[in-house]
Amino acid sequence: MGGHSCCSKQKVKRGLWSPEEDEKLIKHITNHGHQSWSSVPRLAGLQRCGKSCRLRWVNYLRPDLKRGSFSAEEEQIIIDVHRILGNRWAQIAKHLPGRTDNEVKNFWNSCVKKKLISNGLDPKTHNLISNSHNNQRTSNINKAAPENKKSNNSIFNNLDFQPENSNAPLEIFNKNFAKLPASCTTTFSTSGSHDSTNFPNGLLMIEDTPNVYSSSTSTILNPASLENCMWDFSGEPFEGTMHEFQQKEQEITCATRIIDRVNEAKGCPETINSSFDQSSSFDFGILESVLTSDLSCCDDQSSMDYYDQFPWNF
DNA sequence: AAGGTTCGCAACCGCAAAAGC
DNA sequence: AGCTTTTGCGGTTGCGAACCT
Numbered sequence: 001m002g003g004h005s006c007c008s009k010q011k012v013k014r015g016l017w018s019p020e021e022d023e024k025l026i027k028h029i030t031n032h033g034h035q036s037w038s039s040v041p042r043l044a045g046l047q048r049c050g051k052s053c054r055l056r057w058v059n060y061l062r063p064d065l066k067r068g069s070f071s072a073e074e075e076q077i078i079i080d081v082h083r084i085l086g087n088r089w090a091q092i093a094k095h096l097p098g099r100t101d102n103e104v105k106n107f108w109n110s111c112v113k114k115k116l117i118s119n120g121l122d123p124k125t126h127n128l129i130s131n132s133h134n135n136q137r138t139s140n141i142n143k144a145a146p147e148n149k150k151s152n153n154s155i156f157n158n159l160d161f162q163p164e165n166s167n168a169p170l171e172i173f174n175k176n177f178a179k180l181p182a183s184c185t186t187t188f189s190t191s192g193s194h195d196s197t198n199f200p201n202g203l204l205m206i207e208d209t210p211n212v213y214s215s216s217t218s219t220i221l222n223p224a225s226l227e228n229c230m231w232d233f234s235g236e237p238f239e240g241t242m243h244e245f246q247q248k249e250q251e252i253t254c255a256t257r258i259i260d261r262v263n264e265a266k267g268c269p270e271t272i273n274s275s276f277d278q279s280s281s282f283d284f285g286i287l288e289s290v291l292t293s294d295l296s297c298c299d300d301q302s303s304m305d306y307y308d309q310f311p312w313n314f
Numbered sequence: 315a316a317g318g319t320t321c322g323c324a325a326c327c328g329c330a331a332a333a334g335c
Numbered sequence: 336a337g338c339t340t341t342t343g344c345g346g347t348t349g350c351g352a353a354c355c356t
Contacts, residue, residue: 016324038341055325090344110322
């Protein structure tokens with residue numbers, strides 16, 4: 001028992017790889033590639049199963065891997081993306097060039113998780129642990145009376161939102177934020193390219209670069225249709241439908257009134273400033289990292305209509 | 315110094331999706 | 336269309352190193 005299901009007939013070596021085995025694998029793959037992992041062990045002269053070879057290559061031998069400890073920037077990206085995606089390590093790793101899903105997962109389990117816990121945050125939801133009852137309340141709201149949502153299905157109309165972790169007056173947020181499903185992420189660029197004095201600390205400026213992070217993050221989600229809409233995530237189909245997202249009841253995130261902000265930012269940044277200046281105690285950085293999306297579809301009235309068609313399920 | 319405990323990481327396992335036939 | 340094989344993923348385990356008592 002305990003053998004690999006993929007190679008039960010062969011006698012295969014297990015456990016740590018020796019330098020000789022590594023060398024054989026590297027040599028074989030650099031010379032011939034890996035058309036089929038199941039045939040790699042035989043062709044490379046290794047007493048391993050294909051799965052083991054693949055894992056060794058992907059997680060350790062690939063030349064484009066970045067070894068060494070994670071930088072603070074990388075850590076922040078992991079936290080931010082995890083907040084949106086949960087334990088989708090492979091997806092998270094795509095935001096970190098040179099890192100593998102296994103590496104990210106190990107780093108999370110050994111380091112980040114503990115940090116979050118020690119900061120009083122639930123590593124699953126990223127919410128304050130003491131606020132978990134509020135989350136429950138929010139979940140119940142989402143479950144309740146779905147038929148009411150149709151009559152009020154604009155993301156900008158929902159005012160039943162209380163931001164986590166904030167000392168700011170509630171009305172500020174009622175005025176400026178709407179709830180979005182965690183899956184409905186929208187890309188903002190940071191305020192780096194702008195005169196940041198016009199914006200509260202951490203406030204996002206919706207702009208040309210559709211990346212939250214200057215590096216590789218690219219997101220977004222365009223629902224293909226209202227029913228069973230599949231979402232496009234980082235250029236690849238996201239694994240769920242809108243309905244599934246709703247069922248998941250992941251962390252509810254908040255967003256600026258996207259279209260209003262875009263329009264205001266284009267013409268009149270002071271409007272933004274004045275509407276946020278009372279809320280300086282709110283951690284806008286949370287928003288910055290959570291909200292990601294391609295706003296190219298949001299720069300006119302038609303895109304406003306576009307968003308308003310969504311079956312927002314608040 | 316020795317034994318026990320914790321930590322970090324590489325590797326394994328089982329499952330599901332995708333691909334091939 | 337249905338079965339088999341392959342691939343990819345997330346959870347978990349096992350082991351060596353570091354740390355603690």
